[in-house]
Amino acid sequence: MSFHVPVEPQNLPSLVRERLGDQAYRANVLRATGLSLVKRARVVTDYRDWENMREAAHHIKALVMDHLPTYLREFESQARAAGAEVLYAEDAAEARRLVVDICGTHRANLVVKSKSMVTEEIHLGPELTAAGIETLETDLGEYIVQLAGEIPSHITAPALHKSRQDIGHLFQKRLGVEYTEDPEQLTAIARRVLREKFLRADVGISGVNFAVADTGAICIVENEGNARLSISLPKVHIAVMGMEKLLPDTASLSLFLKMLARSATGQRMTSYTSLIRGPRRYEEQDGPEKLYIVILDNGRSRMLKRPELREALYCIRCGACLNTCPVYQLIGGHGYGSVYSGPIGAVITPALEGCAEAPYHPFASSLCGACAEICPVKIDLHHLLLRQRGNAVQKGRTPWLERLLVRGWRLIMQSPALYRLAGRIGSCDSWSRWLQIREETWWSRGGPFKEPFHRRRAGHSKTFGAEGRSGYERAGKIFQQSWRGQRGNSAGRGSPPYSRVERRE
Numbered sequence: 437m438s439f440h441v442p443v444e445p446q447n448l449p450s451l452v453r454e455r456l457g458d459q460a461y462r463a464n465v466l467r468a469t470g471l472s473l474v475k476r477a478r479v480v481t482d483y484r485d486w487e488n489m490r491e492a493a494h495h496i497k498a499l500v501m502d503h504l505p506t507y508l509r510e511f512e513s514q515a516r517a518a519g520a521e522v523l524y525a526e527d528a529a530e531a532r533r534l535v536v537d538i539c540g541t542h543r544a545n546l547v548v549k550s551k552s553m554v555t556e557e558i559h560l561g562p563e564l565t566a567a568g569i570e571t572l573e574t575d576l577g578e579y580i581v582q583l584a585g586e587i588p589s590h591i592t593a594p595a596l597h598k599s600r601q602d603i604g605h606l607f608q609k610r611l612g613v614e615y616t617e618d619p620e621q622l623t624a625i626a627r628r629v630l631r632e633k634f635l636r637a638d639v640g641i642s643g644v645n646f647a648v649a650d651t652g653a654i655c656i657v658e659n660e661g662n663a664r665l666s667i668s669l670p671k672v673h674i675a676v677m678g679m680e681k682l683l684p685d686t687a688s689l690s691l692f693l694k695m696l697a698r699s700a701t702g703q704r705m706t707s708y709t710s711l712i713r714g715p716r717r718y719e720e721q722d723g724p725e726k727l728y729i730v731i732l733d734n735g736r737s738r739m740l741k742r743p744e745l746r747e748a749l750y751c752i753r754c755g756a757c758l759n760t761c762p763v764y765q766l767i768g769g770h771g772y773g774s775v776y777s778g779p780i781g782a783v784i785t786p787a788l789e790g791c792a793e794a795p796y797h798p799f800a801s802s803l804c805g806a807c808a809e810i811c812p813v814k815i816d817l818h819h820l821l822l823r824q825r826g827n828a829v830q831k832g833r834t835p836w837l838e839r840l841l842v843r844g845w846r847l848i849m850q851s852p853a854l855y856r857l858a859g860r861i862g863s864c865d866s867w868s869r870w871l872q873i874r875e876e877t878w879w880s881r882g883g884p885f886k887e888p889f890h891r892r893r894a895g896h897s898k899t900f901g902a903e904g905r906s907g908y909e910r911a912g913k914i915f916q917q918s919w920r921g922q923r924g925n926s927a928g929r930g931s932p933p934y935s936r937v938e939r940r941e
């Protein structure tokens with residue numbers, strides 16, 4: 437598994453080529469996503485009214501987004517009443533500064549972090565390290581990618597692109613332990629390292645899965661217990677949340693917990709669900725003495741103001757759309773070059789980072805609609821992708837050759853004379869023979885994708901539907917010639933050529 441191209445959004449085309457060439461990477465991603473889909477399919481059938489639940493979740497999120505300032509104020513006042521300190525960050529830089537300042541105030545030397553996409557989004561880890569604070573990821577997957585110096589390749593399974601052999605070699609190299617590929621032994625090694633750090637940590641940092649407006653509680657779900665440890669052991673806890681994480685009340689939380697666990701990991705319930713309302717009280721034994729909640733905007737208000745993108749804020753980061761996306765299955769998370777990958781990443785990365793930073797993301801989709809079908813909150817993902825494509829075109833972010841070709845095509849389609857000329861050129865013997873040769877050589881070798889793009893399904897073509905394709909067969913005459921011939925024939929005068937075929941049938 438090798439990464440030569442920097443994993444950044446603007447490098448998407450090169451990253452795609454690199455990922456496509458990495459057979460081991462692709463096999464790991466395909467295996468893991470396939471398994472997640474099977475597990476999910478087993479548990480969503482628990483509910484006959486799953487579709488109604490999706491509908492309800494969609495409406496709850498729509499309601500929250502329509503009245504976001506009100507719910508934010510309610511959450512803030514409830515959380516403050518419970519003793520938490522609530523801070524707002526307009527962008528990633530401000531959020532990083534707030535977190536580093538809090539760590540400085542409490543003289544933190546060691547921070548334990550639990551898995552959180554929003555802290556990845558603001559690149560918090562490198563900032564803390566630069567400030568001289570040792571920062572340790574405590575989710576096993578995050579710990580693996582941190583050791584490997586990579587970014588997560590999936591929203592819920594950060595190290596899904598790695599096999600247990602990869603992890604065994606990584607632990608051997610970075611931790612100096614004996615090579616093993618036994619998952620239990622690998623977990624035990626990580627646990628030994630992490631437990632010791634938990635006991636010494638000054639500050640715990642986590643994300644937030646849901647924030648409940650009417651109680652001021654934050655909810656964190658996980659399977660390893662590391663988030664719970666990062667909340668209960670250090671004296672200070674900082675929870676960083678995107679402002680779209682709000683839910684109106686605890687009743688809606690119960691619906692979202694059912695949907696998140698099933699869609700994300702194929703579980704009926706995650707192993708640990710922690711609801712934290714304020715810091716530790718006098719009579720309580722566990723919990724932080726100080727709780728900070730940093731609410732992050734970072735482009736979300738801009739998205740809220742754009743009706744064509746607002747739905748993307750309903751996302752509960754379950755990762756199901758990644759698992760089902762044929763593009764993600766082939767290139768994995770690193771192919772996108774951004775923290776958020778898959779269909780939802782392709783929508784929100786240009787919205788959060790700006791179209792100039794992520795011009796290709798909306799095009800990294802087959803638009804098959806599988807993402808919209810699986811999304812537990814019924815986000816109309818493939819239409820959002822189309823709208824993002826429209827935005828990229830309007831801003832002139834598409835390649836110059838594509839723009840030129842589209843302009844040329846428009847010119848031809850608007851002028852009957854040019855259309856006829858193009859038809860004649862296209863039907864010219866030598867030209868079409870040349871095209872046929874190019875087709876059989878360049879395209880069948882993978883065309884723009886170089887590396888075979890589609891090996892998965894038996895009988896499918898090797899390269900994006902190109903393997904086994906021969907050059908197209910020429911019709912002999914272009915449509916207009918057939919049409920004129922038809923009109924010249926008195927029997928068929930005035931009828932289109934195909935009507936004769938229909939009559940024969």
Ligand code: SF4
Nearest residue numbers: 751752754755757811
């Ligand atoms: S868009 Fe839907 S399916 Fe994709 S991560 Fe978000 S909630 Fe899950």
